Amino acid sequence: MAEVDRVIADRLDSGVPLVGEVARYIISAGGKRLRPVLLLLTCGALGYTGTQRHNLAAVVEFIHTATLLHDDVVDESTLRRGRPTANESFGNPASVLVGDFLYSRAFQMMVDANSMRVMQVLADATNVIAEGEVLQLMNMHDASLDEDGYLRVIRSKTAKLFEASARLGAILARQDADTEEACATYGQALGTAFQVIDDVLDYDGDTAEMGKNLGDDLREGKATLPLILAMQRGTPAQAATVRAAIETGSVDQLQAIVNIVRETGSLQATRTAAAAEAQRAIDAAMRLPTNAHRDAMVRLASQLLVRRA
Numbered sequence: 001m002a003e004v005d006r007v008i009a010d011r012l013d014s015g016v017p018l019v020g021e022v023a024r025y026i027i028s029a030g031g032k033r034l035r036p037v038l039l040l041l042t043c044g045a046l047g048y049t050g051t052q053r054h055n056l057a058a059v060v061e062f063i064h065t066a067t068l069l070h071d072d073v074v075d076e077s078t079l080r081r082g083r084p085t086a087n088e089s090f091g092n093p094a095s096v097l098v099g100d101f102l103y104s105r106a107f108q109m110m111v112d113a114n115s116m117r118v119m120q121v122l123a124d125a126t127n128v129i130a131e132g133e134v135l136q137l138m139n140m141h142d143a144s145l146d147e148d149g150y151l152r153v154i155r156s157k158t159a160k161l162f163e164a165s166a167r168l169g170a171i172l173a174r175q176d177a178d179t180e181e182a183c184a185t186y187g188q189a190l191g192t193a194f195q196v197i198d199d200v201l202d203y204d205g206d207t208a209e210m211g212k213n214l215g216d217d218l219r220e221g222k223a224t225l226p227l228i229l230a231m232q233r234g235t236p237a238q239a240a241t242v243r244a245a246i247e248t249g250s251v252d253q254l255q256a257i258v259n260i261v262r263e264t265g266s267l268q269a270t271r272t273a274a275a276a277e278a279q280r281a282i283d284a285a286m287r288l289p290t291n292a293h294r295d296a297m298v299r300l301a302s303q304l305l306v307r308r309a
Contacts, residue, residue: 004036007058011105022090022098027065029081035060035165038190041300042169042183044293045285052113052172059122060165062106067129067161069099074137075220117171125164132156141221143231143243150225154195155188162191182287186297189281193304196274199224201307203258204267218257221249225273227257229266238264271305278304 014020036057043053072085073092087095136153139145166187170180202217217224223246231239238260261267281301288294
């Protein structure tokens, strides 16, 4: 990861000072670097030690960072990772345009891998992520969204880059189709579990630990799994309270809604859904060669279930 960070720093250079300033601001905010970690772990599990793993790990982090910049503008977010968002600090135009720079820089770097398969996977992933963003926008304030619709969004918007990151490790290691699909399944399941737990924490987390405001999803009118299940499990009055909050984006009843998702068992049911995805990831990882990297992939999936931030 130290080598990946070096590549990131080198490739953030731009002749336009504001580009580097905004990009460094969001990339230096910390973050879990899960996508590059996933690519490196997969490479390690499959025995690939070439330098392209550092280059492509930086690529997936750039793509992820670009989506964050655009997301925060669309969602009008003010806090990420415990400090003001880039759009809050530099304005919306700078955030959008620097996001565009990161996307285009990522595609420049992809070419270095000299692999049409790598290009195909990353181009497809970027396109699916963009579709997921639009799908989520269409679903804003829609209280009729069901679990299948919710999963379609997060598998496009969040899990797709996890899936691509793990798949790239198999491609770099020149593995067969079955091994590549095992890696892709691991990434997709891990990314899905990660997002489902993230949605739990919006109603069961701590602002200081999470680095974002509780209730942000509700404020944006997002019908996430805890709310979908609460409407299914609650009394008509409870369902009506949740529905009204999603449709209006009001957080005036946030504490009441937190109580509803807890009282109806919806938080625990959502955690159970995340656990099923984490187990799917573990099962996929167990199809890879036995070594320390594979074991770390298994632990990573297990640890998602106890994350608090």
